[in-house]
Amino acid sequence: MQITGTHFNYYQVCKRELWLFANGINMEQNSDLVYAGKLIHEESYPQRSERYEEIEIDGIKVDYYDAKRKVIHEIKKSDKVERAHEWQLKYYMYVFERNGIEGVTGILEYPKLRKTSEVLLSDVDRETIVEMELKIKEIIEGDTCPPLEKKGICRNCSYFDFCYSGEGEEK
Numbered sequence: 001m002q003i004t005g006t007h008f009n010y011y012q013v014c015k016r017e018l019w020l021f022a023n024g025i026n027m028e029q030n031s032d033l034v035y036a037g038k039l040i041h042e043e044s045y046p047q048r049s050e051r052y053e054e055i056e057i058d059g060i061k062v063d064y065y066d067a068k069r070k071v072i073h074e075i076k077k078s079d080k081v082e083r084a085h086e087w088q089l090k091y092y093m094y095v096f097e098r099n100g101i102e103g104v105t106g107i108l109e110y111p112k113l114r115k116t117s118e119v120l121l122s123d124v125d126r127e128t129i130v131e132m133e134l135k136i137k138e139i140i141e142g143d144t145c146p147p148l149e150k151k152g153i154c155r156n157c158s159y160f161d162f163c164y165s166g167e168g169e170e171k
């Protein structure tokens with residue numbers, strides 16, 4: 001299985017979500033929040049389609065790539081899991097490097113919050129990515145789904161109903 005940026009994102013957020021997604025149990029198509037995120041991506045920067053490219057390489061798909069400045073732009077709806085977004089973007093930069101594109105930087109953009117942050121890839125990050133790839137593969141190739149870990153962000157997850165069906169809901 002080819003590792004993607006989504007795998008890196010889910011690895012940071014929830015190992016169960018990672019396993020479910022990687023094993024073909026997809027709930028995103030039923031999620032209003034996922035749909036809202038797609039709308040933000042499509043409508044926030046309409047002029048970008050003319051200047052920047054959406055690129056797919058080694059199983060990853062970046063929102064916008066400015067080839068002239070070597071900058072990957074990743075657009076997100078909310079910064080609630082910003083750390084996961086950062087690692088997803090770092091993984092994109094790592095994959096670009098692995099394919100011979102050196103000196104790539106990244107910008108995380110949260111249009112609704114009017115917030116941006118630059119993301120760089122360090123040598124320590126590269127080593128961490130190699131370790132994370134191994135752990136991600138171990139999780140997704142596991143025979144059983146990781147146990148439910150109740151977190152504050154669960155309510156906004158597209159897998160919420162799946163994970164909490166049959167559970168007494170905690171307030």
